[in-house]
Amino acid sequence: MNSRVIQTLILKDWRLHRTQILISLLAGVVSLALLQVKGETAFLVGSVWFFIALIVLGCMVPVSNVINERKKQNLAFLMSLPISALQYAISKMASTLGLFLMPWGVLVIAASTFVLSRGDIPKGIVPLMFILFGLPLVGFCLVAGAALVSESEGWTVAATIVSNSSYGLIWYFIIRNPAINGDLKSPVAVWSPPVLTILAEEAAAVALILGLTLYVQSRKREFV
Amino acid sequence: MSDLAIEFDGVGKTYPFFTLDHIHLRVPHGQIMGLIGPNGAGKSTTIRILMGLVQQDCGEVRVLGRRMPAEQIAAKWDIGFASEDMRLYEGMTIAWHMDFIRSIYPNWDAPYAQLLLKRFGLRAEQKIKGLSHGQRVKATLLLVLARRPRLLVLDEPTTGLDPVARHEVLKELTAVMTDEGRSILFSSHNTQDVEQISDQITFIDRGRIIDSMDKEGYLDRWRRLRLEVPLGIALPALPGIIAIRQDGRLAVATANAFAPDMANAYESTGARVRSIETMTLEEIFVANVEHSREQEVGA
Amino acid sequence: MSSSFVISQTDKRPIYLQIMEQIKQRVAVGDWTEGQVIPSIRQLAVDLQVSVITVKRAYLELEREGVIVTQQGKGSRVASKPGLGMRLQEQELEKHLEQAVRLADLLGIRPKDLQARLRETGDRRLENEMDKEGEKV
Numbered sequence: 001m002n003s004r005v006i007q008t009l010i011l012k013d014w015r016l017h018r019t020q021i022l023i024s025l026l027a028g029v030v031s032l033a034l035l036q037v038k039g040e041t042a043f044l045v046g047s048v049w050f051f052i053a054l055i056v057l058g059c060m061v062p063v064s065n066v067i068n069e070r071k072k073q074n075l076a077f078l079m080s081l082p083i084s085a086l087q088y089a090i091s092k093m094a095s096t097l098g099l100f101l102m103p104w105g106v107l108v109i110a111a112s113t114f115v116l117s118r119g120d121i122p123k124g125i126v127p128l129m130f131i132l133f134g135l136p137l138v139g140f141c142l143v144a145g146a147a148l149v150s151e152s153e154g155w156t157v158a159a160t161i162v163s164n165s166s167y168g169l170i171w172y173f174i175i176r177n178p179a180i181n182g183d184l185k186s187p188v189a190v191w192s193p194p195v196l197t198i199l200a201e202e203a204a205a206v207a208l209i210l211g212l213t214l215y216v217q218s219r220k221r222e223f224v
Numbered sequence: 225m226s227d228l229a230i231e232f233d234g235v236g237k238t239y240p241f242f243t244l245d246h247i248h249l250r251v252p253h254g255q256i257m258g259l260i261g262p263n264g265a266g267k268s269t270t271i272r273i274l275m276g277l278v279q280q281d282c283g284e285v286r287v288l289g290r291r292m293p294a295e296q297i298a299a300k301w302d303i304g305f306a307s308e309d310m311r312l313y314e315g316m317t318i319a320w321h322m323d324f325i326r327s328i329y330p331n332w333d334a335p336y337a338q339l340l341l342k343r344f345g346l347r348a349e350q351k352i353k354g355l356s357h358g359q360r361v362k363a364t365l366l367l368v369l370a371r372r373p374r375l376l377v378l379d380e381p382t383t384g385l386d387p388v389a390r391h392e393v394l395k396e397l398t399a400v401m402t403d404e405g406r407s408i409l410f411s412s413h414n415t416q417d418v419e420q421i422s423d424q425i426t427f428i429d430r431g432r433i434i435d436s437m438d439k440e441g442y443l444d445r446w447r448r449l450r451l452e453v454p455l456g457i458a459l460p461a462l463p464g465i466i467a468i469r470q471d472g473r474l475a476v477a478t479a480n481a482f483a484p485d486m487a488n489a490y491e492s493t494g495a496r497v498r499s500i501e502t503m504t505l506e507e508i509f510v511a512n513v514e515h516s517r518e519q520e521v522g523a
Numbered sequence: 524m525s526s527s528f529v530i531s532q533t534d535k536r537p538i539y540l541q542i543m544e545q546i547k548q549r550v551a552v553g554d555w556t557e558g559q560v561i562p563s564i565r566q567l568a569v570d571l572q573v574s575v576i577t578v579k580r581a582y583l584e585l586e587r588e589g590v591i592v593t594q595q596g597k598g599s600r601v602a603s604k605p606g607l608g609m610r611l612q613e614q615e616l617e618k619h620l621e622q623a624v625r626l627a628d629l630l631g632i633r634p635k636d637l638q639a640r641l642r643e644t645g646d647r648r649l650e651n652e653m654d655k656e657g658e659k660v
Contacts, residue, residue, distance in 0.1 A: 002297060008327050015320075016313060073311040077364075079277050080305035081328060082297050222279060256574060391572075398572045402565060420530075420538070423576040440580050443537060499625070502537060 005083050006091045013065055013095035020060060021103050027053040028107040032114055050111060051132060054104060055167065058140030059160045061099045062147035066092055067156055089217040093148055097210075100140050108133045124186030127195040131174060134202035139163035141206050145213040174198070228286070229253050229375055229407035230274065235283030237269060244269050244431045247283065251424065254404035256397070258422030258439070259411035260505070262513055265428040267411040268307070271379050274409070275305055288375055301329070304368035307379035311360075312352045318363050319348035322370070329371050337370035344392055358389045369396055376400065378410040382417050390414075394421060419443075419505035427509075429516050446503045446511075447482040451475040452496040462489055466515045478503075478511050525562050525570045538573055542581040547590060550601055551612070557603040561591065564599070 014021075031053060034046030069075055069092075078088060115121055115129060146159035175181055179194035232249035244266045251257045259267050272278040273285060276296030285292040290299040312321055318341075326332040341348055344362040346355075355363060365381060381397070382390045398421050400406050412418050418425060425442050427435040435442065453459060453475050459468055464481030475495070479486060487497045503511070528545050530538055549555040561567075564582055568575040582599060585591045593599040627637045 005328055008324075012324060016316070072314070073309055074313060076305075076307050076310035077312060080275065080300065080303070080310075082300040084297055087297075222277070254575075394572050398569050398574075401575055402569050404565065416532075421572060421574050423574045438576055439574060440537075440539065440576055498629075502535065 009091040010095040024057040024103050054136035058136045062144040065096050066147040067153050089220045122185050123189045124183045126189040138205045141209040145209045149216045231286040233284040235280045237281050255423040256408040257424045258418035259426050261428035266431045302374040304373035304376045306364045306368045314353040340366045358385045376408040415506040446508045447479045448501040449477040450498040457494045539577045539581040555601050559601045561599050
């Protein structure tokens with residue numbers, strides 16, 4: 001029902017944030033290039049930058065795609081189009097997810113390919129790598145959910161602060177976990193139960209947040 | 225299919241600090257309705273309810289025969305809406321916006337759009353952020369006009385425009401009337417514009433409709449009578465006179481329901497009618513609001 | 524056809540009266556001839572950027588005065604009425620006289636004195652015309 005207009009809106013969002021996506025892809029690729037440089041420092045710096053690129057992307061997308069449209073009063077223009085508040089909310093959710101998942105997916109695949117192709121990097125870090133890929137995804141879902149549901153800059157910023165300040169703590173606990181750091185140097189990837197549990201928890205968090213967001217969005221009746 | 229473009233029946237909406245009360249509105253097809261009223265009177269709320277963007281608390285709204293807000297999607301295919309607080313995407317060009325609208329609406333008239341670009345003095349490759357206020361308003365109107373919608377709903381379409389731009393816009397708005405199946409509802413502070421192009425005028429103040437009728441009839445009801453009152457004579461209170469200001473021997477009476485025999489009524493008391501003047505819509509606006517406020521205070 | 528219609532903002536009279544006057548002027552000078560088709564109500568409204576209802580009122584009044592004739596579905600045309608030009612001038616004269624009386628009133632000039640002033644003005648005009656004749660000779 002009215003899917004053509006919804007599609008047009010999603011494509012519009014992609015077109016509007018083209019530059020943002022390209023910049024984040026570029027940042028990710030540059031940080032991966034750093035990993036090519038020999039030495040542990042370069043590897044560390046490159047990895048950190050890589051994740052920062054993903055985290056920043058995760059914060060930027062909800063704000064620029066969802067919040068700014070309201071702040072900059074573009075909403076009246078969109079409300080005059082032949083759509084309902086619900087259809088607008090759905091198109092927003094779809095485009096917001098797409099704008100993050102595409103670059104995230106590309107960078108994750110690129111990073112994985114890179115690490116797996118390098119002979120001198122022990123495959124034991126692969127499970128940790130995947131756990132770390134999942135964190136910005138969960139963070140993004142939190143911020144995006146806040147933005148879509150609250151439609152307020154205040155709540156979105158709060159969600160950003162909460163997720164960003166949690167990364168350090170979570171990284172710390174993950175790295176300190178002997179079930180994970182014990183197998184880092186192993187030449188083979190070890191998918192131990194603790195690792196799988198953490199991955200499952202990340203997936204559950206994503207599903208929960210997105211499910212809740214979808215539910216709230218589907219109840220929206222009024223634009224204003 | 226209804227023969228009315230817009231129908232409001234007993235529409236109400238309550239906000240914490242403002243209430244829209246018992247709004248009745250009728251706009252037939254092929255007419256221009258001008259909505260005037262002070263700031264905060266409820267013009268924008270009425271227009272939002274009209275577009276289905278806000279749900280009324282009570283009452284029925286039909287636009288082009290469709291119930292609002294339930295059938296707003298169907299209605300909005302045929303409505304062109306532009307409001308003063310509407311902003312286009314700053315980083316994109318006029319051309320991008322034109323393509324965007326064209327990709328949604330099937331009846332985009334490309335040659336007319338090009339003509340409007342020329343008439344409004346706009347260049348399609350310009351980004352919105354590089355436009356002046358007047359140019360932005362015209363760009364927004366262009367996007368709405370080029371679709372040739374059956375109903376145009378405009379909130380302050382000429383506010384903030386220089387005289388030339390205003391003239392350009394009014395020209396395009398009246399040109400819409402060539403097709404008697406098309407209608408316009410617009411709200412404006414610019415009483416001169418409303419007076420010039422409206423077929424019907426609706427007056428809103430503090431959430432209620434004070435007057436709603438055809439423009440010519442409305443202007444006919446209002447007159448200013450200049451009187452000379454000899455000393456010792458008290459002017460009678462006539463029905464249809466809402467204000468009398470007297471200074472010494474000269475008095476000015478404002479009538480909102482003028483009847484030719486008013487002059488006789490005054491003269492029979494000994495006063496002399498020096499002149500009977502018509503009033504501009506702006507003068508009527510001020511007199512009307514003052515009168516309605518006085519009545520509220522008195523009551 | 525209607526490109527020289529101009530609605531004046533400083534003219535205090537209602538727009539429909541201005542439209543009526545300008546149509547009558549065209550008929551009086553002969554630009555619009557008897558039986559000639561004139562712009563439709565909608566078309567004139569668009570050309571002048573005024574509301575349809577205003578032009579409609581002007582046309583209705585003009586029809587009442589016998590200046591134009593409107594037929595359903597066929598549009599409007601100038602009526603065929605001889606002596607129309609004289610009637611228009613008559614109306615103008617009447618208007619000017621009323622205005623003169625009103626102004627005299629404001630100035631405090633009594634009707635008797637006003638008559639004298641009118642005669643003076645007429646005599647003055649006659650003198651000017653005779654002078655011009657004299658110059659020609």
